[in-house]
Amino acid sequence: MVRVVIGSDHAGFRLKDTIKALLDTMGIPWEDVGTATAASVDYPDFAEAAARAVLDGRADRGILVCGTGIGMSIAANKIPGIRAALAWNEATARLGRAHNDANILALGGRTTAPAEVERVLRAFLFTGYEGGRHDARLAKVAHLERKDT
Numbered sequence: 758m759v760r761v762v763i764g765s766d767h768a769g770f771r772l773k774d775t776i777k778a779l780l781d782t783m784g785i786p787w788e789d790v791g792t793a794t795a796a797s798v799d800y801p802d803f804a805e806a807a808a809r810a811v812l813d814g815r816a817d818r819g820i821l822v823c824g825t826g827i828g829m830s831i832a833a834n835k836i837p838g839i840r841a842a843l844a845w846n847e848a849t850a851r852l853g854r855a856h857n858d859a860n861i862l863a864l865g866g867r868t869t870a871p872a873e874v875e876r877v878l879r880a881f882l883f884t885g886y887e888g889g890r891h892d893a894r895l896a897k898v899a900h901l902e903r904k905d906t
């Protein structure tokens with residue numbers, strides 16, 4: 758059973774609540790690392806909290822929501838070992854898993870079409886990594902992390 762950590766800023770917490778309700782209907786356990794209100798906060802704080810939960814093994818996958826998903830994906834991808842995919846529909850969520858072995862999904866609370874959310878979520882949670890030709894590419898991505906630190 759996949760365990761999910763989920764975080765957002767003030768622009769994403771409503772979509773985060775929708776996602777938590779969907780996870781409940783799927784029977785998937787989640788941990789919410791905040792934020793919980795519309796009071797303005799800084800998205801990198803929540804990106805880091807969720808990323809650490811994934812890297813520590815407290816969660817298998819992370820979901821991050823800000824206004825566009827862009828800030829969350831940029832911040833999470835600064836942390837070695839995180840592969841955050843900014844997805845805006847089912848296809849990009851599926852390919853983020855199949856080709857990029859994404860361990861975090863970034864979504865935009867202000868940009869994700871409500872009708873797409875469940876399909877995006879299911880694609881991220883239930884698509885396996887394809888491996889094969891993608892392994893060498895991911896190894897190069899990991900090498901970039903080591904080169905720059």
Ligand code: RB5
Nearest residue numbers: 768823824825827828829
């Ligand atoms: C907050 O207004 C907004 O800038 C933030 O949620 C996010 O979209 C940044 O990438």
